[in-house]
Amino acid sequence: MDAIADTAQAALDAARELRPAFRGDLVLPHDPDYDNARRVWNGCIDRRPALIARCRRTEDVVAALGAARARGLEIAVRGGGHSIAGLAVADKAVTIDLSGMGGVRVDPGTRRASVQAGSLLASVDRETQRHGLAVTSGFVSHTGVAGLTLGGGFGWMARKHGLACDNLRSAEVVLADGTVATAGETRDRDLLWGLRGAGSNFGVTTSFEFELHPVGPMVATGTACYALDDGAKVLRALRELADDAGDETTWAASVWDADQDAPLPAESHGKPVVTLTFVHVGDVDEGLRLGRRLRAVASPLAETVGPVTYLDLQCGNDGAWRHGVRRYWKSHYLWDLPDAAIEAFLARGNSAGKGNSPITGSLQTRGGAISRVGEQATAVGHRGAKFEFLTASNWTDAGEDDTRRGLIRTYADAMAPYSRGVYVNNLGTEGEDRVRAAYGEEKFTRLVSLKRRYDPENVFHLNQNIRP
Numbered sequence: 500m501d502a503i504a505d506t507a508q509a510a511l512d513a514a515r516e517l518r519p520a521f522r523g524d525l526v527l528p529h530d531p532d533y534d535n536a537r538r539v540w541n542g543c544i545d546r547r548p549a550l551i552a553r554c555r556r557t558e559d560v561v562a563a564l565g566a567a568r569a570r571g572l573e574i575a576v577r578g579g580g581h582s583i584a585g586l587a588v589a590d591k592a593v594t595i596d597l598s599g600m601g602g603v604r605v606d607p608g609t610r611r612a613s614v615q616a617g618s619l620l621a622s623v624d625r626e627t628q629r630h631g632l633a634v635t636s637g638f639v640s641h642t643g644v645a646g647l648t649l650g651g652g653f654g655w656m657a658r659k660h661g662l663a664c665d666n667l668r669s670a671e672v673v674l675a676d677g678t679v680a681t682a683g684e685t686r687d688r689d690l691l692w693g694l695r696g697a698g699s700n701f702g703v704t705t706s707f708e709f710e711l712h713p714v715g716p717m718v719a720t721g722t723a724c725y726a727l728d729d730g731a732k733v734l735r736a737l738r739e740l741a742d743d744a745g746d747e748t749t750w751a752a753s754v755w756d757a758d759q760d761a762p763l764p765a766e767s768h769g770k771p772v773v774t775l776t777f778v779h780v781g782d783v784d785e786g787l788r789l790g791r792r793l794r795a796v797a798s799p800l801a802e803t804v805g806p807v808t809y810l811d812l813q814c815g816n817d818g819a820w821r822h823g824v825r826r827y828w829k830s831h832y833l834w835d836l837p838d839a840a841i842e843a844f845l846a847r848g849n850s851a852g853k854g855n856s857p858i859t860g861s862l863q864t865r866g867g868a869i870s871r872v873g874e875q876a877t878a879v880g881h882r883g884a885k886f887e888f889l890t891a892s893n894w895t896d897a898g899e900d901d902t903r904r905g906l907i908r909t910y911a912d913a914m915a916p917y918s919r920g921v922y923v924n925n926l927g928t929e930g931e932d933r934v935r936a937a938y939g940e941e942k943f944t945r946l947v948s949l950k951r952r953y954d955p956e957n958v959f960h961l962n963q964n965i966r967p
C-alpha cells in the first residue's frame with residue numbers, strides 16, 4: 500500500500516515540477532481524460548500508469564524523462580499504442596506519450612520526409628502521396644510509425660524498397676541521460692544500426708528522416724477465396740508464386756472461418772475458407788494480369804481484382820483491425836513451405852485437420868529488397884526468411900481470453916517445427932529467449948554491447964528488452 504502511495508506521490512511531484520515549462524498535457528489518474536489517455540489498441544490491456552506525459556516537443560520528452568528518472572519511476576514510451584503486448588503503458592509507470600507530436604514534412608525535391616515520432620502511418624501516407632511518393636509502411640493505417648520503424652517495418656513496398664527502417668536516413672533520439680543525439684550515416688552510426696530493428700531499447704526517438712520512392716496513385720490488387728478442400732493446392736501455388744514473384748509483387752494466403760458478412764456465396768458462410776491475395780506496386784496493367792494466377796490455382800468461390808489507390812489500399816484493413824477489441828497473436832518466420840507445413844497451416848492446430856476455429860492463420864511473402872540487405876548490416880533479424888506466419892484472434896468477452904489464447908498457442912506450436920526466428924514487432928510477452936530468437940546470437944551480442952553504451956541502467960526496459 501505504501502509503495503503505491505509513494506509512486507502516486509512521486510508522479511504528482513514530477514507533474515508539479517514539469518508543469519511550468521511543459522507544452523503538452525500531464526495526465527494524472529484523477530483527470531477526466533485519464534481513461535482515454537491510458538487506452539491502447541489491444542482491448543485486453545487495462546493498465547494504470549502513474550502519469551501520462553503527452554509531449555509536444557523534444558524538450559518535453561527530455562524534461563519528462565528527467566523528472567521520472569529523478570524519482571525512480573519506471574518509464575514507458577508510446578508511439579501509436581499498437582504493441583500487441585501493450586508495452587506503451589504499465590501500472591505505476593510514467594508513459595512518455597508522443598501522440599501530440601504528429602507533424603510530417605515532405606521535401607519532394609530531395610525525396611525525403613521528416614516525421615515526428617507520434618505520427619500514424621495514415622498521415623505519412625497522406626502527406627507523401629500528395630507528391631506521388633511513399634515510404635514502406637504497414638497494412639493498417641492507424642499503426643504508429645515509431646514502433647513499426649524501430650522494429651523493422653514490413654509493408655506492401657518492402658519487397659521493392661526494403662523495410663521502413665532500411666529507408667531511415669537519420670533520427671533524433673533522447674538518450675537515457677537526457678542528451679539529444681542525431682543518429683545518421685555520418686554521426687552516431689552505431690546508434691542508427693541499432694535503431695533499425697531494436698530501436699526502442701536505446702532512447703526515445705522523437706523524429707525520423709525517411710527516403711521516399713515514387714508509387715501510385717493507383718496500384719493493383721486481387722484476392723480470391725477458395726473452399727478449404729482446395730487449400731493445399733492454394734498453398735502449394737503460394738510456394739511457387741513466392742519464388743517467381745518480382746520485387747513489386749507481394750503474395751499472401753490466409754485460412755479463416757467465413758462469417759455471415761463475408762462476400763461469399765451463402766453456402767460458404769460458417770465454413771473454413773482459404774484466400775490468396777496479391778498486391779502489385781508497379782505498373783497497374785501488369786499487376787492486373789496477376790489475376791489470372793488466382794484463377795489458375797483452383798475455382799474461386801469469389802474473386803476481386805482491380806486497381807485501387809495506394810491510399811485506399813493502405814487503409815483497407817483499418818476496420819477489421821480496429822481499436823478496443825480483445826486480441827492475441829503469435830508469429831514465426833518460415834524459410835520454406837514443405838507439404839507438412841501446409842498441412843499444419845490449414846489444420847489451425849486441430850489434429851483432425853478440418854473443423855471450424857475462431858482463429859485465423861496467414862502467411863505473407865518476404866524476400867526481395869528485404870533479403871538483399873546484409874544480415875549484419877542492421878539490427879533486423881532473419882532477412883532471408885521467405886514467409887511470415889501469423890495466427891490471430893479477436894473477441895469481446897473477457898471470459899474467452901484463456902480459450903482463445905490456448906488455441907493460438909496450440910496452432911503456433913504446430914507450426915514451430917517448420918520455423919526459425921520471429922519478427923520482433925509481432926512478439927507478445929514471450930520472454931528473453933524469444934527476443935534473442937528475433938535477432939539471432941551474433942546480432943544479439945552486438946545489441947547487448949550497444950545497450951551497455953547507450954542505456955547501461957536499462958531505463959528503457961518496457962519493450963522487447965535487450966538487457967545491458
Ligand SMILES: Cc1cc2nc3c(=O)[nH]c(=O)nc-3n(C[C@H](O)[C@H](O)[C@H](O)COP(=O)(O)OP(=O)(O)OC[C@H]3O[C@@H](n4cnc5c(N)ncnc54)[C@H](O)[C@@H]3O)c2cc1C
Nearest residue numbers: 578579580581582637638643645646647652653699704962
Ligand atoms: C493492427 C496492427 C497492424 C500491424 N501491421 C503491421 C505491418 O503491416 N507491418 C509491420 O511491420 N508491423 C505491423 N504491426 C506491428 C507493429 O509494427 C508493432 O505493433 C509496433 O510496435 C507498433 O508501434 P506503435 O508505435 O504503434 O506501438 P507502441 O505500443 O506505442 O510502441 C511499441 C514499442 O515501441 C516503443 N516505442 C514506441 N515509440 C517509440 C519511440 N518514439 N522511441 C522509442 N521507443 C518507442 C514502445 O515503448 C514499445 O516498446 C501491426 C500491429 C497492429 C496492432
